[in-house]
Amino acid sequence: MDKPLKTPPPYPIASVDHALRLATMLQLEGGATVSQIAERLGVARSTAHRLLAMLVYRDFAVQDEDRVYRAGPVLELAGHSQSLVSRLRAAALPHLHQVVGLLDETTNLIVRTGDTVRFIASVECRQTLRVGSREGMVFPAHRTTAGVLLLADLPDEQLDDLYARERYRDRPDDRPDLSTLRNELRRIRRNGFAVNQERSERGLVAVGVPVRDREGTALASLAISMPSVRYDRHRLQPLVATLNAAARAAEKDLTEQR
Template identity: 80%
Template sequence: MDKELKTPPPYPIASVDHALRAATILQMEGDATVAQLAERLGVARSTAHRILAMLVYRDFAVRGEDRVYRAGPVLELAAHSQSLVSRLRATALPHLHRVVDLVGETTNLIVRTGDTVRFIASVECRQALRVGSREGMVFPAHRTTAGLLLLAELDEEELEKAYAPERYRDRPSDRPDLARLRAELRRLRRNGFAVNRERSERGLVAVGVPVRDEDGTALAGLSVSMPSVRYDPHQLQPLVKSLEGAAHALERDFLHQS
């Protein structure tokens, strides 16, 4: 997956984008009403209703007697409202908003699946020049701040499995150099944070820290993204401290709600 693929298409089809985002929400987070989907997608309720009706027609969603929509049979994951991702996202949102208020940059929560990561929550800052929401997007793990942090949690066997050559038979150029990746992951383990300078997207810098469970296992990555012209390396340590404080607060809240 090349980073250029994340550039918006020249002729975007908003209705398709809304439908795909709605399906992702139902699959990863569980039940939702028309009003909730309308708010998440930023569309009118009538528009959300039409999107959901088409998802139901194509078996991507089902509508219960309570008028609540759920993931349909086409979606592989049996998502439900108490899934790990759903609970993690719900717990994290207030903390993401506080980070945005504190540092003035777009903040994200990211989880890993195999060699990719998905942005499960994104809160935009209010600055005119800003990084937009990446919620629902999927990127190669080794090209993102949070992805590198989560890859650093893997042992040698797990890393080899995630990047097995046979998985890249049709796209060999996408497979990272594992020797270089291992060296980078060792540095990240020592530092406890990661910095991504235009690795996933041009003109973007991201800084991230891990979010851990009670056993110390990294569940997700918490990151801030900003235009590269606004990144100041001299402010890196205060920024990392702010992120670590938010991550620890999120960990405590998630533990108490589990």
């Protein structure tokens, strides 16, 4: 049986959460200024500056001569500003905002790494009852809308290797049933979108479509998340059409960046 997705701790520490999100941003996306970081985290500039000072002190970040903060030696990954993740986020973020403006539901951009997915951008809607930001969070790929969309792009032999039993020797309960998963992926390939109705989290419904490169390879997923009480399956096709339009626009902008 699959383990449930992560839930926030009962006594979250906001400053720790901000620091971890900040480290993730610098590692995956490259440099950022104090103002940009403050805006992304939704904190005051003074708070962002204190967070950065601590990351610099612990070698998680460095500041260059242009006063731009970048990933430090502890993070190891060379996160320069033109990395694929950074370019994806820059291309898609305006269109995430447009989707939120049209649908008034939280919208996310997600990438896959191995058998997990990471939320690299999240724009919350304005409704009081809403799905909160998932930016920076990591989940099992087979349990999420974005994950199954991106897994559907893999050939069978790559899927077999990804979920080989020996990879899960120490955590067998985390391994999905491949027969069930393949059936789901075939359906997603036919439809071109994925729907997750409370499978990953009770009370939540998500709908997603892929974002592809010029060769047709799925690079990311663009998805909306909403409370299940607002989901109407009769509105599914208009939702998918809106997401597809945003995904195609993001793909065009990504191509023009090069």
